[in-house]
Amino acid sequence: MKKITQFLFAMAVLLCSAVATSQSTVTGTIVDGELNSPLPGANIVEKGTTNGASSSFEGTFTLQTNASSGQLVISYVGYSTITVKFNGDQDLGEIKLMPDNTLDEIVIVGGGVIDLAEDRKTPVAVSTIKAKEIQEKAGNWDLPEVLKSTPSVQNIKAGGFGDGQMFLRGFDQTNTAFLLNGQPINGMEDGKMYWSNWSGVMDVANAIQVQRGLGASKLAISSVGGTVNIVTKTIDQKEGGFLQQMLGNDFFTKTTAYYSTGVNQKGWSFASLLGYWQGDGYVDDTDGQGQTYFFSVGYTPNDHHTFNFLLTGAPQWHAVAGSGDIQSFLDNGRKYNSWTFDGVDSPNTLSSGKYPGGRNIYHKPVANLSWDFTINDKSSLSTVLYGSMGRGSFAQSIGSVDYARGSNNNHNWYGLVSNYNNQLTENLNFNVGADIRLYNGIHFRDVREFITVDSVQANSAYNNNQDYYLTEAGGINPWEVFFKPNTDHLQRFGYDYEEQINYGGIFGQLEYANDSFSAFFQGAFSNQSHVRTEYLFTSTPGEGEKSDKVNNLGFNVKGGLAYELSDAHRVFFNTGYYSRQPFHDTLYQNNRTGNALLQPEAENEEITGFEAGYQFHGGRAISANLNAYHTTWDNVTKYRNNGENGDDYISYQTMGVKQVHYGIELEVMTRPLDNLTLNGFLSLGEWQFKDNANQRTFDNDGNQIGGDEEIVIDGFSVGGAAQVTGGINGSYMICPRFSVDAAWNWYNDMFSVGALDEAPLSMPSYNTMDAGLSYKVMVGSDNKSLQFRFNLDNLFDEVYLESVSGNLGASSNPDENYKGINTGNTGRFGYGRTWNFSVRFNF
Structure with a gap:
């Protein structure tokens, strides 16, 4: 027994020694x-x-x-x-x-059609925001808020959830191209962007790249101010995910969960995200609620092929904020909503609660299938097939709370973008591709909800004096709106029409680059066709009558060159010309004349751009970009109406509008201390209307009232956004994984928007300060962590006019002015101090 004990002891010592070694x-x-x-x-x-x-x-x-x-x-x-x-x-x-300022660490599927600036040697004016900054700064805001600390960008919050607007070099969202993984997402009819339809983008974004001006995109897209590329999650190389809970001002709450399997040994990967949010809104009675879903499956069978299928959507509803005169805001505070009414008999109260002015309801799932084919060492093919089905309505109570009327804007949109790339020689690269879009827009009014009645008699004035009754309700929930769309034309009233917009284009690029010099030439040619089908203003309501097809050809050409003076200094120059087809909404009369075209028809817009730049890269210590630009937007047709007023429906067609935007932009990035980053920017712009324009006025039957009228706009400043902006932002690491950051933004030289033929008002300048804290705690020894983030926006509670619509000059009575602006003008004040706090568990 003693020998056995000694043997076991000796083995234990040897085993421990082995483990120790x-x-x-x-x-x-x-x-x-x-x-x-x-x-x-x-x-x-x-x-x-x-x-x-x-x-x-x-x-x-x-x-x-x-x-x-x-x-x-x-x-x-x-x-x-x-x-x-x-x-x-x-x-x-x-x-x-080594610092990595590129997007190389992000797995991008369909990268050949996404048109990131880094894919081209010849540079453009660009700013890139990566996932970490998006995660920290986004909070409970829409995408434009994250971009406001980049040159020549301004975000207007506008009141309700998802109702914000972004301006780039003075051009609004209709003239800035937004791309989601290479897929155009501006409205095909009018170029507009509704951020409430894309409230889930911030949850799945890997990077956002703002290309100002001519940009690097090869597509013939509706870009005057620039291009914003949104690159979402697709394939993650490693398994992982996160759980996040966010709280914010005005009872905002948001819960998000994400998980990715990573790529397994057979080349498969799966990722999914689910989110839910709700809140009361900063402005009175602008509550909202929504969900986010995202699903991605990737497959890489070998080194030559990568496939990815992605489905994402963000069904939501939110109450909207009404506009009001400035005096009303001064009397009632910044949170004032002019569409707030008290009592159950309010004409703006739906049965499910108070929604002043109405409820915006929308669900727009987007799906795309990407295929990257590496043909050989020198050539590759990238293709994205995409589709979306938008279903939504603006529901508003009518009468003494009788029913909720829905103004519906639905669509079916399918497209294909494909790009072939060939490295012809060591110095010469060639791209060629195609861009196809098929769009069907569906617009009508119906009943969304019966409140105190069971049916509604359609107003005979809207359907050729043939009365009928509406007995079906479409609902005021985004899921219900999507899965139970109203397809019965005899359950619609007010207006009922569809449009078919088809677009086909080809594009190509040739770029030469050696160690110090690069140059490129780009070209695109496209045809866009339009057909409008009227269902209401016909001899028999419900039976469609099609218009003649309208075809418009368009093209663009761009070229540029760059020279690297040394490792730290580079200069470039780009120029381009666009012949852009007019939007669908400027071709047809938006009134009771059915399929009638505006005469004369709107012509192609002419866009000419020049830009030059200097880039300095002094390592991580300091780098800087200096850009100068000059953009002319000419031969523009603007169409607007004053809405319905009894039997009167007055509309205006203004032709030959010309805007000239030019300026300089400076962006500086520094790291003066090991634990301190400090960045700044300054944008100086001059944006004006040039020459006069020609305007026509039409009645509700489409007949021109009076003759053509020349309106004097030459020299007027372009309103809507600040022409001079600046900012400083920085981050200081107090200790490992604990940091504080702040951003100061300044807006100056702003003007109101209003009637074209009246001079805009000069608005007061303002500045805001935002601040944030980040803290990360490691959990266990496998890189699991808890991240805490706190954002405090408008730290000093600055009171400022964010936008003004009107041309009413200052009053001689000082009490009727606010900082030089007549308080009788329509306006909106910016948000006061707001906050959000999040806890995120990464695994």
Whole structure:
């Protein structure tokens, strides 16, 4: 027995010795490869395990490994990930990580059609916001709010959830192209963007790139001010996900969950996201509610092919904020809603609650199938097939709360974008592709909800004096609206028409680049056709009558060159010309004349752009971009109406409008201390109307009232956005994984919008300060973490006029003016102090 005990003891000693010798202690210091300064909070993981550590404020780390030798994977946000070997107890010394300011770390499927600026050697004026900043700064805002600290961008919140507007170099959203993974998402009829339809974009965005001016896109898209590329999650290389809970002002709450399997050994990957939000809204009676869903499946069978299917949507409803005169806001406060009424007999009260002015309801699922085909070392083909089905309505109570009338804007949209790339020689690259879009818009009024009645008699004035009754209700919930659309033309009234807009284009690009010089030439040609089908103003309501097809040809050409003076200095020059087809809504009379075309028809718009730039890259310590631009938007037709007033329906067609926008933009990025980043920008613009225009007035039957009228607009300033903007933003790391950041933005030289033929008003300038705190706690030893984020926007509660609509000059009575603006004008004040707080568990 004694011998057995001795034997077991000896074996235990040997086993412990073996275990001890299989462990190692590895130390080192993580530093910036350019500045040779420490990187606190870097992640160090033993490859093939969940064993990990983080670097200290001095960049040092100590990791107890479970093997005598192996590899460490070292990563840090904004830097390239590296793998280093260790052998036993070892001090690895300084480990240098190189800054990675590109999008290389993001897996992009269908990248050949996304048109990121980094895909081309010849540069453009561009700013890129990555996932980390989007996650921290987005909070409970829409996408434009995240972009406001970039040159020549301004965001107008506008009141309700998702009702914001973005301006780029003075051009509104109809003249800025928005792309989602290469798919155009501006409205085909009018170019508009409704952020309430895209409330889930911030949850799934990997990066957002703003290309100002001519941009790098090869498509013949509706871009005058620039292009915004939204790149979403598709395939994640590693398994992981997150759970996040957010709270905000005015009882805002949002819950989000995301999980990705990563790519398995057979090349498959799956990812999904679900989210839910609700809140009362900053403005009185602008509550809303919505969900977000996202599903992606990827398959990489071999090195030549990658496939990805993506489905995402954000069904939502929100009450809207009415406009009002400035004096009403001064009397009632910034949260005032002019469409707020008290009592159950309010004409703006739906049965499910108070929704002043009405409820916006929409559900727009988007699906796309991407295929990346690497043909050989020199050539590749990238194709995206996409589709969306928008279903939604603006529901508003009519009469003494009799029923909720719905103004419906539905659509079916399908498209294909394909691009073939060939590296012809070491210095010469060639692209060619196609862009096809098929769009069916469906517009009508119906009953969304019966409140105090069971049926509604359609007004005979709207259907050739043939009365009929509406007995079906379409609902005021976005899921109900989507799955139970009203397809019965005899259950519609007011207006009922469809449009078919088909677009086909081809594009190509040739670029030459060597070590110091690059040049490119781009061209695109397209045809856009329009057919309008009227269902209400016909001899027999419900039976459609089609218009003649209208075809418009368009094209664009762009070219540019760049020269690298040294490793730190580069200059470039780009120029381009667009012949852009008019929007559908400027071709047809939007009144009771059915399919009648406006005469004369709107012609193609002419857009000419010039831009020059200088780029300085002094490493991580400092870099700067200086851009100058000149854009002429000419031969524009604007069509507007004064709405319905009894039997009167007055509309205006203004032709030959010309705007000239020019300016300079400076952007500086610095890191004066190891734990401090400090950035700033300044944009100086001059945006004016040039020459006079010709205007026609039409009655409700489409007949011109009076003759053509020349309206004097030459020299008027373009309103809507600040022509001079600036900002400073920075981040300071107090200790590893704990940082504070702030952003100050200044807006000056602003003007009102209103009737074209009246001079705009000069608005007072304003500035805002936003601040935030981030703290990250590591949970366990496998890179799980808890992230805490707090945002406080408009820190000093600045009171400012965000927008003014009107041309009423200042009153001689000072009490009737606010900072020089007549309080009788329609306006809106910006939000006061707001906040949001989130907790996110990463796994």
